[in-house]
Amino acid sequence: MCGIVGVVSNNPVNQVLYDALLLLQHRGQDAAGIATSHSNMFSMHKANGLVRDVFRTRNMRSLQGNSGIGHCRYPTAGSSSEEEAQPFYVNAPFGITLAHNGNLTNQEQLKSEMFRNDRRHINTDSDSEVLLNVLAHEIQESTTGFTLDPDSIFKAVAAVHRRVRGAYAVVAQIAGHGLLAFRDPFGIRPLCIGTNETDNGTEYLVASESVALEGMGFRFLRDIAPGEAVFIDMDMKLHERQCADNPSLNPCAFEYVYLARPDSILDGASVYATRLKMGEYLADKVRQQFKSGEIDVVMPIPDSSRPAAIQLALKLGVEYREGFIKNRYIGRTFLMPGQAIRRKSVRQKLNAIGSEFKGKNVLLVDDSIVRGTTSQEIVQMAREAGARNVFFASAAPPVLFPNVYGIDMPTRDELIAYGRSTEEVCREITADALVYQDVDALKRAISDVNPALTSFEASCFDGVYVTGDVTPAYLDRLEFARHNPKAAPAEDAARTQLNLNLANAE
Ligand SMILES: O=P(O)(O)OC[C@H]1O[C@H](OP(=O)(O)OP(=O)(O)O)[C@H](O)[C@@H]1O
Numbered sequence: 001m002c003g004i005v006g007v008v009s010n011n012p013v014n015q016v017l018y019d020a021l022l023l024l025q026h027r028g029q030d031a032a033g034i035a036t037s038h039s040n041m042f043s044m045h046k047a048n049g050l051v052r053d054v055f056r057t058r059n060m061r062s063l064q065g066n067s068g069i070g071h072c073r074y075p076t077a078g079s080s081s082e083e084e085a086q087p088f089y090v091n092a093p094f095g096i097t098l099a100h101n102g103n104l105t106n107q108e109q110l111k112s113e114m115f116r117n118d119r120r121h122i123n124t125d126s127d128s129e130v131l132l133n134v135l136a137h138e139i140q141e142s143t144t145g146f147t148l149d150p151d152s153i154f155k156a157v158a159a160v161h162r163r164v165r166g167a168y169a170v171v172a173q174i175a176g177h178g179l180l181a182f183r184d185p186f187g188i189r190p191l192c193i194g195t196n197e198t199d200n201g202t203e204y205l206v207a208s209e210s211v212a213l214e215g216m217g218f219r220f221l222r223d224i225a226p227g228e229a230v231f232i233d234m235d236m237k238l239h240e241r242q243c244a245d246n247p248s249l250n251p252c253a254f255e256y257v258y259l260a261r262p263d264s265i266l267d268g269a270s271v272y273a274t275r276l277k278m279g280e281y282l283a284d285k286v287r288q289q290f291k292s293g294e295i296d297v298v299m300p301i302p303d304s305s306r307p308a309a310i311q312l313a314l315k316l317g318v319e320y321r322e323g324f325i326k327n328r329y330i331g332r333t334f335l336m337p338g339q340a341i342r343r344k345s346v347r348q349k350l351n352a353i354g355s356e357f358k359g360k361n362v363l364l365v366d367d368s369i370v371r372g373t374t375s376q377e378i379v380q381m382a383r384e385a386g387a388r389n390v391f392f393a394s395a396a397p398p399v400l401f402p403n404v405y406g407i408d409m410p411t412r413d414e415l416i417a418y419g420r421s422t423e424e425v426c427r428e429i430t431a432d433a434l435v436y437q438d439v440d441a442l443k444r445a446i447s448d449v450n451p452a453l454t455s456f457e458a459s460c461f462d463g464v465y466v467t468g469d470v471t472p473a474y475l476d477r478l479e480f481a482r483h484n485p486k487a488a489p490a491e492d493a494a495r496t497q498l499n500l501n502l503a504n505a506e
C-alpha cells in the first residue's frame with residue numbers, strides 16, 4: 001500500500017508532488033521519490049526515508065517541469081533497499097518513469113520471460129521494476145516509428161493486463177508524450193483523478209486517495225475504473241479507455257479497515273463512514289457477549305480505531321474516553337520493517353493516562369489485530385495503569401491468511417490468529433475477553449456506505465484470492481522465500497542455468 005501521485009499542470013509541479021506525497025505519507029514510510037518531466041528530460045530524486053527527510057531544497061530545485069509522478073513506499077516485494085525506491089526509469093522506448101502501488105503475483109515468471117524473450121535485464125528484486133519493463137515492452141510492440149498515439153498506449157495497457165497478475169495501481173510518464181495512469185482489472189488498489197481549472201487550461205492530478213486531491217485544491221473527478229487507463233497528452237487533453245476484457249471492482253477491504261486515511265473517499269465509500277459502521281456492527285457482537293454494566297469505559301487505540309470506537313461506545317451507551325495518548329512524531333508501527341522495531345515503537349508511540357484506567361473495566365478497541373504486536377503491549381500497559389479488567393475488541397475479523405496484493409503480511413505464522421481460536425488469541429494478548437468482527441459484517445459495513453460495492457478483496461480475512469492464481473502451493477513458496485531470503489527462487493536458478501547454457505554455446 002504505497003502512495004502514488006501523478007500531475008500535469010501549467011506550472012512547475014515539484015511542490016504539488018511533494019505536498020501530495022505528504023498527504024499520502026500514511027501509505028508508506030520507508031522511501032519516497034519524485035520524477036518530473038521538463039523539455040523531454042526526466043529529473044528524479046528518490047531515497048529511503050519519510051518525504052520530509054528525502055527532499056532537500058537542492059533536490060526540489062532540480063525537479064523541474066510541469067508534469068511528474070511521486071511515490072512513497074511500503075515494501076511488499078524485494079527488500080527495503082534504496083535501489084528499490086520508486087519511481088523506476090527505463091530509457092526505451094521513448095523513456096518511461098513509473099510508480100506502482102500493489103504487488104504482483106507472477107513477477108518471477110515475468111522476470112524470466114523478460115530475460116528469455118527480450119534480453120531485458122531487471123536490476124532489482126522489485127516487482128514494480130518488472131511491471132515497468134512489461135509496460136515498456138508492450139509500448140514498444142504497439143507502435144512503430146517515433147509517434148505514439150493514445151490508441152497504441154491503450155493497446156499496450158491491454159497487453160499488460162493480459163500478462164500481469166496481482167494488484168497494481170500505476171502512474172507513469174512517457175517522455176515527450178504525457179502521463180499515463182491505470183488500475184488492475186480487479187480494482188484492488190485505489191486510484192482517482194481530479195481536475196483544477198486555471199486561466200491556462202485544465203490541470204489533472206491522479207492519486208491513490210481523494211485526500212490528496214482535496215488537499216491540493218483539485219476537484220474530485222472520479223475513481224479510475226478497474227482495468228481502465230487514462231492518458232493526459234502534452235496538450236493537456238484527457239484520453240480514457242477501458243483496457244481489460246472482464247473488469248470487476250473488488251476493492252481491498254483492508255484499505256477501509258486501516259490503510260487509507262479516514263477523510264478519503266475510495267470507490268464511492270467514505271472511509272470514515274465505513275469505520276463508523278464497523279463500530280456499529282461490532283457493538284452488536286459485544287452486546288451478545290457482555291452483560292449490561294460489565295464495561296465501564298470504551299477506549300480507542302490511536303489512531304486508526306477512533307471512528308469505530310466512538311460509534312461502538314455510542315451504540316452500547318458506554319462512556320468513550322481517550323486513555324492512550326499518541327506521540328505524533330512516531331509513524332505507523334504496522335508499516336515499520338521488522339518485529340523488533342515495531343514492538344519497541346508501540347511503547348514509544350502510546351502512553352497511558354493512569355487515572356483513566358484505575359479500577360475500571362476497560363474495553364479497548366482496535367481496527368485490527370494482525371501480528372498482535374500492538375494488542376499484546378497495550379493490554380499490558382492498561383494493566384500496569386491499574387485497569388481491573390481489560391477487554392479487547394477488533395473492528396476487523398481475525399487476520400488468518402497472507403495478503404499478496406500490497407500489504408506486507410506474506411506468511412501465515414506471523415499472524416497471531418493463524419491456527420488459534422479466539423480464546424487462544426485472547427490468551428496470547430493476555431486480555432480478559434476478546435471480540436472479533438464477523439467477515440460478513442465487515443463487508444456489510446462498506447456496502448452500507450456504498451451499495452454499489454458488492455465484492456471485495458478480503459483474502460486476509462476470508463482466504464479468497466480474487467485474481468485466481470494464488471494457490472496453496474504459491475503461498476508455500478512465498479512463505480519459504482520469506483523464511484529463507486538467501487535461497488534463490490526457482491526462476492533465478494533457471495536464469496543462471498540459461499546464462500550457463502548461453503556461455504557454453506558461444
Ligand atoms: O496487530 P499488529 O501487527 O500490531 O497490527 C495492528 C495494529 O497496527 C496498526 O496501527 P499503527 O500503529 O500502524 O497505525 P495507526 O496509528 O494508524 O493506528 C493498526 O491500527 C493496529 O493498531
Ligand SMILES: NC(=O)CC[C@H](N)C(=O)O
Nearest residue numbers: 001002075076077101102
Ligand atoms: N505497498 C506497495 O504498494 C509496494 C509496491 C511494490 N510492490 C514495492 O514493494 O515497492
Ligand SMILES: [Mg+2]
Nearest residue numbers: 301302303304
Ligand atoms: Mg493502530
